[in-house]
Amino acid sequence: MAIPAASQLKLYKNMLLMRRFEEGAAEGYADGFIGGFMHLYIGQEAVAAGAISSLNHDDYVIATYRDHAHALARGTPPEALMAELYGRETGVCKGKGGSMHFYDGSRYFVGGYAIVGGHLPIATGLALGIQMRNEDRVVMAFLGDGASNQGVFHESMNMAKLWDLPVVFLCENNFYGIATAVGTSSSYNEIHRKAQGYGIPGRVVDGMDVRAVRAACDEAVRYARQGSGPVLLEARCYRYQGHSMTDPGKYRSQAEADLWKKRDPIPRLARQLLEEGIATQAELDAAQVEANRIVEAAMQYAERSPEPSPAALYEDLFVENTFHG
Amino acid sequence: MAELRYFEAVTQALQEEMARDDRVFLFGEDVGLVGGTFRCTEGLMAEFGSRRVRDTPIAEAAIVGLAIGAAITGMRPVAELMTMNFAIVAMDQIVNHVSKMRYMFGGGVKLPLVIRAPAGGGTQKAAQHSHCIESWFVNTPGIRVVIPATPYDVKGLLKTSIRSEDPVLFIEHENLYSTRGEVPEEEYLLPFGVADIKRPGRDVTVVAWSRMLPEALKAADMLAREGIEVEVIDPRTLDPLDQDTILSSVARTHRAVIAEEGWRNVGVGAELAARIQEHLFYDLEAPVQRVAAADVPTPYARNLEKLALPDARDIADAVLKITL
Structure with a gap:
């Protein structure tokens, strides 16, 4: 199914906002406004933008500690997210969660979690609740490549299939668990193949192509929503920065990073929108100005x-x- | 009044709450078809069906995680961990997730869930099947810890736990399941944070919970024959803790013994002893005594296990040490 023109422009704006938000957060971190661990999403924008655009407003989204973009895609106001990073009472969690623990129940964004894989049984439980309540919803559960080696990943896959629960597990494979490459940590390099052991459909998708992500998620969400059970998607992508703000990322070569950056999802979609006459250069420029303005306002x-x-x-x-009354 | 066994009080509470609220559902290892390893869920699958009484894979971490997710959707899950020993497998879910989520999400989420699990040793189950580790969870802010010793307290507190808007760890005791006690026919709920004076006495206060309650009562009988009147207090919930009832008793008796089946080192008894001396240092006639398990993995051999775990004799000895 073709993605409507308006939706494509929206995806572009969304990815711009995510990137600019992360750049702003990095500035805030450097200036000492933000503390602790912070993990930037720059490079992976196509995954959260494309995937979450496949959902209805009342489907659940659950994410990892690299969660800024997912909350933005869900529509949480950027100023409430930036205020959370700054540890302020106007933050989305009143300053008690910080970068790794965004939460916006009103938008069914049920959290960023900082124990690798720890949120996957919760995702499964959300799907169990949906099934028991006979609701027309699905769960979109984001995870990293490292999580697929955790025990609870396998427990969750097993239960999700056992009861055919409506959950899409979306593995954002950026090829590194901090510094350890997938090839040295996972028996399968192809993480989506881990679904086979549970009788779950596993698919790989180009995580640097927002249209491809959207198409794959449309299909997976439809499958889960109709009661066919869980799906494991593997979106291959790349984080341009280190694992967190304190990681210079020296375990990766410049040549490797350059290769991925040539496939950057934002200019890629810009080219497609221009070539196909979906948007004008003026519209794209205006979108960048708007993203800059929103993030600047959020930081202020x-x-x-x-x-x-x-x-x-x-x-x-x-x-x-x-308890006494 | 009807006389019920401890496990039947669990079943009744579950049955009544499931009949009352269709959001309540049970799941865990062998809870459905066979009605639970300790018979606590007997008959419930037949009454409520396999969707609301669900047998799960052996996957304790995911069992607790399921409860969290289902609670977010508006269900009121009651997860059974076959024993407290397996809660250790689920520690990340209980400590990092259940107990942290409401606070770290700025109050944005509520988790009305119950995790039931039986603890305890005393029947030669050896090192990996004898844990009394309530102190670990009392040390973790964000989860209620309910630990009843009698059928009456089990039923009233389990019903309250299921209706609670907050997560509850409900700790039963394997060796208490067959004990009997009176339970009213009519519905009742018991509040959290209210200790129960199980036996009044003027000479010394013994604080005891779970299987140590019957041991403390036995000790009180023994000591009464020697003219020592022991007041036995069961806090029933360790979080929230009814500190006031304990302190006002010790203020009267001027002597305190704390009895727990868990390990002595950094146990709940250490916390209670600290609180008693913080508040009542000048009222105490003697040092606060702790009766607890020896700090070793629970041994298998019958004689060694008996040495390792506290009983009525140990409690009586502790009382005698500060009353003679």
């Missing part, structure tokens, strides 16, 4: 926002705190 908003009050320290632990 974050910087202006207050830190959480000391009273917040003991808030949000439990729903029910009184």
Whole structure:
């Protein structure tokens, strides 16, 4: 099914926003506004943008610690996300989660999780809940290549197929778990083949091509939604930066990085939109200006926002705190 | 009043809550077809069907993760871990996920889920099947720890746990399942954070929970024959903890013994002893005593296991040490 012109322009804007957001976050980190671990998504934008555009607004999205772009794709306001990175009370988690733990329940973005693979049983449980409630929803669960070596990945795949749960596992294979290459950590280089052991369809998709990601996810989401069970997609992509802000990424060659950057998903889609007459250069330029403006405004908003009050320290632990009355 | 066995109190609570709220469902290893290794879910699959009483693969981490995900969708899952020993396999899900999510997501999520698991040694199950590790979870903010000792407390607290908007670790005891106790015919719920004075006494306060409660009551009987009146308090929930009831008892008796089946080193008893001295240092007539398991993996040999695990005699000895 062809992707409507308006949707394609939206995908382009989305990817621009993701990239500019990450560049802004890197500036905020360098300036000392952001602390802790922060993992940038630059280079992988086509995956989150394409995949999440396949979903309905009330499908669940669950992600890893590299979660900024996924929340943006879900429509969470960039200023609330930037404020979270800055540790401010206006942040999407009131400053208590930070970069690795975005959450926006109102948009069914049910979190960024920082234990590799730890969120996959939760994704499976979301799908079980959907099935038990007879709801017309699916779960899109993002994971990294490293997660596919964790025990809970296999437990989740097994249960998801056992009960034919509506979940799409989308592995963003950027070929490195921090510094360890897939080839030295996984018995299969082709991660989607791990689905075979569970009788689950496994597909590979070019994660540097947003249209390809969208098409593959459309199909996978349709399959899961109609009750046929889970799917494992492997989107091959590349993170341009190190694993996190403190990783210079010396384990990768410049030649390898250059090769991937030639396939950068943003200029690639720009060329396609121009060649096919879907957008004009003026529209694309305006989109870049708009992304810059949004991120600049988000950074100003974050910087202006207050830190959480000391009273917040003991808030949000439990729903029910009184037991004697 | 009907007399129920401890495991039947579990079953009744589950049955009533499932009948009351169709969002409640059970799953775990062998909970369905055979009704649970300790018979706690007997008859429930027949009554509620295999969707609401679900046998799962042996995959404890994923079992807990399933509960989290299902709770987010609006279900009220009750996951059974066949024993507390297997909770160790699921530690990442319990500690890193269940207990952290609400706080780290700024209150954005609520997780009304229950994890049930029986703990305990005493019947030669050896090192990997005898754990009493409630202290690990009391040390983890973000999850309630409920640990009842009697059929009455089991039923009332399990119903409260299922209706709780927060995640609950509900710890049963393998050696208490066949014990009996009176349970009202009519519905009742018991609040969290309210300790129960199981036996009043003026000379010394013994705080005991789970299998140590019957041992403490046995010790109190023994000591009563020697003229020592022991007050036995069961906190019933360790998070939240009813500190006030414990402190006001010790303020009266001026002496305290804490009895737990878990290891002594950095156990719950250490925390309670610390709190008692923080608040009542000048009221104490004697050092606070701890009765707990020897700090070794639980041995298999009957005589060694008996040496390793605390019992009524050890509790009585601890009381005598500070009352004579």
